[in-house]
Amino acid sequence: MKFQCDKSNLVQGVQIVQRAVSTKNTMPILGGILLETTDNDEIVLKATDLEMGIKCSIKADIIEPGSIVLPSKYFSELVRKLPDLPITFETNQNAANIIYGDSQVVINGFDPEEFPILPSLSDTDAVNVPGDLLKHMIRQVSVAVSKDESRPVFTGILTEINENQLRLVSTDTHRLSCRTGVLEKGLSSRLEIIPGKTLTEVSRLINDEESITISFDKNQVLFKIDNISLISRLIEGQFPDYKQVIPKEYSTKVRLETKTFLQVVERASLLAGDEGGNKANVIKISFSENSLIINMNSPDVGKLHEKVPAYIEGEEIKIAFNSKYLIDVLKVVDDEEVYLELSGTLSPGIIKPVTKDNYLYLILPIRTV
Amino acid sequence: MKFQCDKSNLVQGVQIVQRAVSTKNTMPILGGILLETTDNDEIVLKATDLEMGIKCSIKADIIEPGSIVLPSKYFSELVRKLPDLPITFETNQNAANIIYGDSQVVINGFDPEEFPILPSLSDTDAVNVPGDLLKHMIRQVSVAVSKDESRPVFTGILTEINENQLRLVSTDTHRLSCRTGVLEKGLSSRLEIIPGKTLTEVSRLINDEESITISFDKNQVLFKIDNISLISRLIEGQFPDYKQVIPKEYSTKVRLETKTFLQVVERASLLAGDEGGNKANVIKISFSENSLIINMNSPDVGKLHEKVPAYIEGEEIKIAFNSKYLIDVLKVVDDEEVYLELSGTLSPGIIKPVTKDNYLYLILPIRTV
Numbered sequence: 001m002k003f004q005c006d007k008s009n010l011v012q013g014v015q016i017v018q019r020a021v022s023t024k025n026t027m028p029i030l031g032g033i034l035l036e037t038t039d040n041d042e043i044v045l046k047a048t049d050l051e052m053g054i055k056c057s058i059k060a061d062i063i064e065p066g067s068i069v070l071p072s073k074y075f076s077e078l079v080r081k082l083p084d085l086p087i088t089f090e091t092n093q094n095a096a097n098i099i100y101g102d103s104q105v106v107i108n109g110f111d112p113e114e115f116p117i118l119p120s121l122s123d124t125d126a127v128n129v130p131g132d133l134l135k136h137m138i139r140q141v142s143v144a145v146s147k148d149e150s151r152p153v154f155t156g157i158l159t160e161i162n163e164n165q166l167r168l169v170s171t172d173t174h175r176l177s178c179r180t181g182v183l184e185k186g187l188s189s190r191l192e193i194i195p196g197k198t199l200t201e202v203s204r205l206i207n208d209e210e211s212i213t214i215s216f217d218k219n220q221v222l223f224k225i226d227n228i229s230l231i232s233r234l235i236e237g238q239f240p241d242y243k244q245v246i247p248k249e250y251s252t253k254v255r256l257e258t259k260t261f262l263q264v265v266e267r268a269s270l271l272a273g274d275e276g277g278n279k280a281n282v283i284k285i286s287f288s289e290n291s292l293i294i295n296m297n298s299p300d301v302g303k304l305h306e307k308v309p310a311y312i313e314g315e316e317i318k319i320a321f322n323s324k325y326l327i328d329v330l331k332v333v334d335d336e337e338v339y340l341e342l343s344g345t346l347s348p349g350i351i352k353p354v355t356k357d358n359y360l361y362l363i364l365p366i367r368t369v
Numbered sequence: 370m371k372f373q374c375d376k377s378n379l380v381q382g383v384q385i386v387q388r389a390v391s392t393k394n395t396m397p398i399l400g401g402i403l404l405e406t407t408d409n410d411e412i413v414l415k416a417t418d419l420e421m422g423i424k425c426s427i428k429a430d431i432i433e434p435g436s437i438v439l440p441s442k443y444f445s446e447l448v449r450k451l452p453d454l455p456i457t458f459e460t461n462q463n464a465a466n467i468i469y470g471d472s473q474v475v476i477n478g479f480d481p482e483e484f485p486i487l488p489s490l491s492d493t494d495a496v497n498v499p500g501d502l503l504k505h506m507i508r509q510v511s512v513a514v515s516k517d518e519s520r521p522v523f524t525g526i527l528t529e530i531n532e533n534q535l536r537l538v539s540t541d542t543h544r545l546s547c548r549t550g551v552l553e554k555g556l557s558s559r560l561e562i563i564p565g566k567t568l569t570e571v572s573r574l575i576n577d578e579e580s581i582t583i584s585f586d587k588n589q590v591l592f593k594i595d596n597i598s599l600i601s602r603l604i605e606g607q608f609p610d611y612k613q614v615i616p617k618e619y620s621t622k623v624r625l626e627t628k629t630f631l632q633v634v635e636r637a638s639l640l641a642g643d644e645g646g647n648k649a650n651v652i653k654i655s656f657s658e659n660s661l662i663i664n665m666n667s668p669d670v671g672k673l674h675e676k677v678p679a680y681i682e683g684e685e686i687k688i689a690f691n692s693k694y695l696i697d698v699l700k701v702v703d704d705e706e707v708y709l710e711l712s713g714t715l716s717p718g719i720i721k722p723v724t725k726d727n728y729l730y731l732i733l734p735i736r737t738v
Contacts, residue, residue, distance in 0.1 A: 074639055074670055081635045095671065102660075102676040105636065108669065266450045267474065270443055291471075300477065301443055302464065307471035 001035075001066025001091040003043055007082045007100075009058040013045045014076050016056045016228055019201055021072040022049035029110045032069040033076075035089075035096075036112070037062045046118055047072065052198050052232040053118040054205075068096050069110040078105060118231055121222050124215040125187050127161060131210035131225070133181050136334075137168050138203040140179045140359055143328040145196035146172035156193035156235040158242070159221075161186055169242050170196065175325045176242055176362040193239055194221055198232035205230065246362060247348060250341035254287050255311040255354060258338050262330035264294060264306045269323035271296040271304050282366050283323045287342075288316035319345050320366040326351075329361040370404075370435025370460040372412060374427065376451045376469075382414045382427040383445050385597055388570055390441040391418035398438055398479045402445075404458075404465075405436040405481070415487055416441065421567050422487040423574075424598040437465050438479035447474060487600055490591050493584040494556050496530060500579035500594070502550050505703075506537050507572040509548045509728055512697040514565035515541035525562035525604040527611070528590075530555055538611050539565065544694045545611055545731040562608055563590055567601035574599065615731055616717060619710035623656050624680040624723060627707050631699035633663060633675045638692035640665040640673050651735050652692045656711075657685035688714050689735040695720075698730040 014033065022030035034046040043060040046053060068091045078098070088099040091109075098105045138157075146154035158169040164186040169178045202223050206212065213224040216234075223230040268283045286293040287310060294306040319342060330338070335353030342349045351361040383402065391399035403415040412429040415422060437460045447467070457468040460478075467474045507526075515523035527538040533555040538547045571592050575581065582593040585603075592599040637652045655662040656679060663675040688711060699707070704722030711718045720730040 071670075077639055078636060081632055081639070083629065083632055103633075104674050106672040108671045260452065263450055263452055264472075267447060270446055270450070301440075302477045303475040305473050 001037060001068060002064040002089065003037060003060040003062045004086055004088050005043065005058065005060035007079070007084055007087055009060070010079050010082075010087065013043070013056045013058040014072075014079050016205065017045045017047040017054045018072050018076050019204070020047040020049055020052050020054040020230075024049070028071075029069055029114055030116075031071055031073065032110050032115070033072050034067060034069045034112055034115045036067040037065040046115075048116055048118060050116060051195065052201065052230065054201070055118060055229040055231070057227045066091055067112040068094065069112050069115050070096055070107050071109065074107055078107065119220060121215050121217040121220055121231075124217050124222070125161075125190055126213055126215040127166070127183055127187050128185065129166060129181070129183060129212050129214060131206040131212055132208045134212050135203050135206045135208075137166070137179045137181050138199045140332045140334070141168040141170040141177045142196060142200060142203075143332055144170040144172055144175050144177035144361070148172070152235050153193060153237040153239055155197075156195050156239070157199050158239045159190075159192050159194050161190040163188070168199075169239070171240065171242065171362075174322065174364050175329075176245060177329070178242065178246075178360045178362075180358045190216055192216060192221065193235040193237065195232060195235055198230070202230055245348070246360065247341075247343050247350065250314070250343050250350070252287060252312065252314040252317045252342040254292070254313075254340040254342070256292060256308075256338055256340065258330055258333055258336060260308050261292070261338065262327065264292065264308055265323050265326045265330065268294045268296055268304055268306060269327065271298045271301055272323050281322045281324050282320055282368065283326075284318060284320045284368060286316075286318045287312050317342055317345065319349065320368045321349070321363055322366060325363050329363070333359065333361070370406060370437060371433040371458065372406060372429040372431050373455055373457050374412065374429035376448070376453055376456055378427040378429070379448050379451075379456065382412070382425045383441075383448050385425045385574065386414045386416040386423045387441050387445050388573070389416040389418055389421050389423040389599075393418070397440075398483055399485075400440055400442065401438040401479050401484070402441050403436060403438045403481055403484045406431045406434040415484075417485055417487060419485060420564065421570065421599065421601040423570070424487060424600070426596045435460055436481040437463065438481050438484050439465055439476050440478065443476055447476070488589060490584050490586040490589060490600070493586050493591070494530075494559055495582055495584040496535070496552055496556050497554065498535060498550070498552060498581050498583060500575040500581055501577045503581050504572050504575045504577075506535070506548045506550050507568045509701045509703070510537040510539040510546045511565060511569060511572075512701055513539040513541055513544050513546035513730070517541070521604050522562060522606040522608055524566075525564050525608075526568050527608045528559075528561050528563050530559040532557070537568075538608070540609065540611065540731075543691065543733050544698075545614060546698070547611065547615075547729045547731075549727045559585060561585055561590065562604040562606065564601060564604055567599070571599055614717070615729065616710075616712050616719065619683070619712045619719070621656060621681065621683040621686045621711040623661070623682075623709040623711070625661060625677075625707055625709065627699055627702055627705055629677050630661070630707065631696065633661065633677055634692050634695045634699065637663045637665055637673055637675060638696065640667045640670055641692050650691045650693050651689055651737065652695075653687060653689045653737060655685075655687045656681050686711050686714065688718065689737045690718070690732055691735060694732050698732070702728065702730070 036044045042057040044057045046055045085100045090097045094109050096107050160167040164183045166181045215222045272283050291307050292310040296304040337354040339352045348362050405413045411426040413426045415424045454469045459466045463478045465476050529536040533552045535550045584591040641652050660676050661679040665673040706723040708721045717731050
C-alpha cells in the first residue's frame, strides 16, 4: 500500500473515525484505525468498537493498493502534529512508513485481515432527513436516555417512521421525551430502537447544511453524512408503549416563561442538593394565584422563597419533582414559554413548548410526605 | 447591612474574588466571601486563603452599613443564577437575605469579625507595569516554576527591579526561565520572591488595556488592577544566583524555526513517552550538516527519523533533553526563530528568541549511556 495525501485531509478523516475506536483493551486491534485504498483516488478510514462503526473517505493519490490497521493512540496524535507538507504513506508488512520532508516515522500496526468487517446493509429502507432537524431532534430526546446498561432498551431511542413523520422517543422510566419531525419523503412504516450513544455521535458529525440518509436493515442502521458513514447495531427488545403512558387530559394547565422557570428551579436545586436539607434534588412547587411558588428550607445552608408569574387554568396544585429532570427539559425545550399540564399530585406532568406542537416531555412526580 | 445593586456587578465581583477562596476545609470561614459596605456607594468583596487575598469593589446603593461572610460555594452559584433584576441585599445577624422580584433567598453565613483582616501595606515601594507586558512576562516564566512545595523558593518567581528594569526569573532546578522588561519609571532596587500561584492569578485578572501597580513592603506584595487588589505574602529564602548558572560562552549555536522545532519535538515525544521505548521523555538530538536530526526507536510503537534544516555555527554536537522542557519553552518563546546555544553534551543549553534580547531559557541536558 502506498499513497500521497495532504495532512489536513488525513487529520479530518482520523478525527471523524476515532470516535468509534474502542476504549476497552480486550481486543487491541479494535484500538486501531483501518486504512484502505479504493479504486477512485480515495483512502477509506474505518474504526469500530463492534457496536458502532465509522467510515470516512478522503482524497489521496493512490500509488499502490493495500490496507493496514494502525493504533489510534499513536497514529491520531502523530497525524495532528505533522507539518503542513505533502505526506507519503507506505506500508511494509504490518508497519506504516509515513514520510514528510526529510523525515519519516514508522508505526507498528496490525494485520488488516484481522480487523472486523464493517457489515454492509442489505434489503434496506431509507429516508432523508435535513441535518439541522435531526441534530435538533436528537438533542431534545437525548436528555431522557438511560445510562443503565442492565436494561438495554432504555439506553436506546425509539425511532418511528410513519409515512412522512419521523418520531424519536426516549425514557429512563422516570421521564419520557418525544419529538416529532416531518420528512419530505417518508417510509411506509418502521419502528426501531437505536442506541442513544449512536445518535449522540451522529449529532456530533452533523453540520447544519447536510441532508442525512438513514437506512435500516433487520439488525442495523446506517447514517450517511457526506463522505462519512456511521453504522450501528439496533437494540432488540420491546420499547414501552409510550402512547399509553401519556395522559390525554389534565386538571391544571400552567403557562410559564421557560428561562424564568429554569432559573427558579436551578436556584432551588442549590438548596435541594444539600445533604443537610431535603432529600436530594426534590423540589416542591405550588401553583396558585397565578404564581409558581417554591419554598425550601435547609437548616445548614439557608432558605429560599420563589414566586414568579404563571398563568394557571384549572385547579391549583402542589407537586414535587426531581429538579434535575426539570432542568434537563427546560434547557432543550427551545421555546420562550412552556405549558406544564398536571393531573394531580401523583400523576405524571407534561411539559410542551407553547408555539410548537412537535415536542413533549413527561415527568413523574415524587411522592412526598 | 443593606444595599441594592445590579446582578451583573455582583456576578463580576464574586467571580474575581472567589479565586482566592480557600479550597481546604480546615477553617470553614476561609471558604467564604466577605461583603462590606464602604462610605462611597461601593461594596467591597474579599476572599483569602491566608497566602493570597483578593479584594474587589463594586457599585451599589448603600442603605445601611455593615458586613457579612457568606459561603462561596452557595453564594457564587446563586448569584450567577439570579434573574436580571435589581437585587436587595439585607443581613439579619449572620444570615443574608437576598431579594429579587417577589422572591428571596436566605443564606446562612459567618460572623465577619472572625474573617481574617487583609493586611494593608506600609512603607511601600511601588512601580507601574503595562498590563500586556506583565501578562506576557508571567506566561514566559511560569513554565519553569516548580510545583514541589517541599522547596518553597522554587515555587516562586524571583522579581528583580533595578532602576527601569523589571526581571522575572523562575527555576525548578532542571531549567530556568528569565524575562526582562523595561519600565517607564522604576525603583532603585528591589529583589523579592513572589509565589508562582500569585502571579498566575494576577495574569488571569489582567486585561490588555490596564496598567498594573505593584507595591512591596517587607513581607508582602500588592497588585492593583483597576478596582481589584490582590495581596500576597512573599516567599522567604535565598533564590539561587541565576546569573552564575547562565553560561557566558558556547561552542555551538543553532538557529531554528520555532514552530518546526516544536513539532519535531512533539512528534518525537510520542515515542519517548512510551514505556516500551526509551526512558520517559528523553530525546536525543544531533546537530550536524546544517540539520537537526532525531532518531528514536521504540520496539512496541515504531521508529522515528526527523531531519529539519538548522543553521549551525561551531561544533557539531549530540545532546539529550527532556522533551517536555523543550515543548514548554517553544510554546512561549514568541518569536518565529530561536537560537539554541550549546557548550557540549553535559553543559546546559540556552534557548533565546532571535529578534529579541529580553528572554532566556536554560535547560539542563540529560546524561545518556
